[in-house]
Amino acid sequence: MQLRYSFRVYPNGPQRSALARAFGCARVAFNDALRARETARAAGLSFVPSAELSKQLTAAKNTPERAWFGEVSAVVLQQSLRDLDTAYRNFFDSLKGKRPKMGPPRFKSRKDTRQAIRFTANARWKITPGRDLSLPKIGEVRVKWSRTLPSVPSTVTVIKDSAGRYFASFVVETDPENLPEVEPVNGIDLGLGHFAVLSDGRKIDAPKFLRRAEKKLKRAQQALSRKAKGSKNREKARHKVARNHARVADARREFHHQLSTELIRENQAIAVEDLAVKGLARTRLAKSVHDAGWSAFVTMLEYKATKFGRTLIKIGRFEPTSQVCSNCGVKDGPKSLNVRVWQCQACGVWLDRDINAAVNIAKAAGLAVSACRARISPGPVPAQRGEAGTHRDGQTTVVGIPGL
Numbered sequence: 213m214q215l216r217y218s219f220r221v222y223p224n225g226p227q228r229s230a231l232a233r234a235f236g237c238a239r240v241a242f243n244d245a246l247r248a249r250e251t252a253r254a255a256g257l258s259f260v261p262s263a264e265l266s267k268q269l270t271a272a273k274n275t276p277e278r279a280w281f282g283e284v285s286a287v288v289l290q291q292s293l294r295d296l297d298t299a300y301r302n303f304f305d306s307l308k309g310k311r312p313k314m315g316p317p318r319f320k321s322r323k324d325t326r327q328a329i330r331f332t333a334n335a336r337w338k339i340t341p342g343r344d345l346s347l348p349k350i351g352e353v354r355v356k357w358s359r360t361l362p363s364v365p366s367t368v369t370v371i372k373d374s375a376g377r378y379f380a381s382f383v384v385e386t387d388p389e390n391l392p393e394v395e396p397v398n399g400i401d402l403g404l405g406h407f408a409v410l411s412d413g414r415k416i417d418a419p420k421f422l423r424r425a426e427k428k429l430k431r432a433q434q435a436l437s438r439k440a441k442g443s444k445n446r447e448k449a450r451h452k453v454a455r456n457h458a459r460v461a462d463a464r465r466e467f468h469h470q471l472s473t474e475l476i477r478e479n480q481a482i483a484v485e486d487l488a489v490k491g492l493a494r495t496r497l498a499k500s501v502h503d504a505g506w507s508a509f510v511t512m513l514e515y516k517a518t519k520f521g522r523t524l525i526k527i528g529r530f531e532p533t534s535q536v537c538s539n540c541g542v543k544d545g546p547k548s549l550n551v552r553v554w555q556c557q558a559c560g561v562w563l564d565r566d567i568n569a570a571v572n573i574a575k576a577a578g579l580a581v582s583a584c585r586a587r588i589s590p591g592p593v594p595a596q597r598g599e600a601g602t603h604r605d606g607q608t609t610v611v612g613i614p615g616l
């Protein structure tokens with residue numbers, strides 16, 4: 213199986229200039245290819261195949277406008293075309309409903325905050341005996357090795373993030389290392405009120421410092437939007453947002469890593485909803501807030517399950533997981549987001565909305581879980597981060613969407 217390992221790298225001045233040139237060339241190659249396809253589409257012509265784009269790229273190097281393509285590794289430019297193909301494939305898959313909705317590929321801008329170039333095996337990059345990263349037409353870049361690579365990597369992506377930091381991300385082939393078998397299995401509901409709710413009744417929130425950092429980032433973003441365009445203050449605010457953003461992204465990734473490792477170690481099998489399907493059932497607001505985080509988290513669960521010999525099941529069909537009583541299986545009808553607990557009209561048990569959904573996800577995936585954790589004793593339920601109110605049929609509900 214393939215895994216990614218990322219390390220911070222520290223290019224010197226000339227290397228940073230060479231990288232800036234490479235980022236620029238990769239961006240222009242990408243945009244040229246995108247333009248060729250968009251022009252063909254506008255003219256009613258068929259989709260320009262990758263081989264044709266590749267030919268046009270080679271031809272462009274001999275024109276005065278694109279002669280500077282010769283200053284960077286040809287592999288970097290070819291990889292830009294691969295990236296464009298991936299972007300189109302994802303877009304077409306999203307149209308077919310195979311993945312969350314997304315727009316068509318967009319032109320890259322020199323103002324984009326994250327820039328990347330990729331070197332494959334045939335680009336003649338290597339790790340030197342002195343443990344530097346040697347990149348063609350860039351030089352030997354110093355790497356901070358925080359872990360050891362389990363084997364020789366096949367490709368490396370060099371990234372400059374919005375905070376101006378450089379990273380090398382290696383793709384490495386590793387063998388699975390099966391963990392000893394364990395009993396528990398769990399369904400996970402990725403919710404709005406909590407980050408994740410398990411069918412065994414556990415509710416997991418993002419750590420406090422992360423939530424606080426996210427709030428701080430939001431405030432910084434609002435401050436940025438109020439600054440006049442082109443002003444010095446705006447530039448300062450933009451830097452602040454970029455730094456906060458990088459910090460939040462790191463903390464979030466760390467949280468996802470810890471939680472996914474813990475869940476994979478503790479459980480023999482885990483079931484989650486397919487996010488493409490889940491997305492259909494949610495509002496745009498909720499999607500924009502949570503989807504990026506969830507899909508990164510599910511991706512981690514997926515590769516760790518493969519790595520450690522566990523089972524991850526994604527339920528693909530649309531299951532009305534929050535409408536069905538996990539105790540008797542009767543479908544009780546839609547529940548608005550503010551209903552946190554409800555009573556099944558068929559069997560009379562009271563259910564915690566989120567745990568009930570997690571139990572249903574596990575059951576839909578064929579896992580043998582008990583519904584008992586979803587059942588709660590009737591009576592007043594403490595409201596979570598919102599004001600408690602009374603539903604017209606007497607149920608205690610929470611006003612507003614918790615966690616938003």
Ligand SMILES: [Zn+2]
Nearest residue numbers: 537540556559
């Ligand atoms: Zn019931």
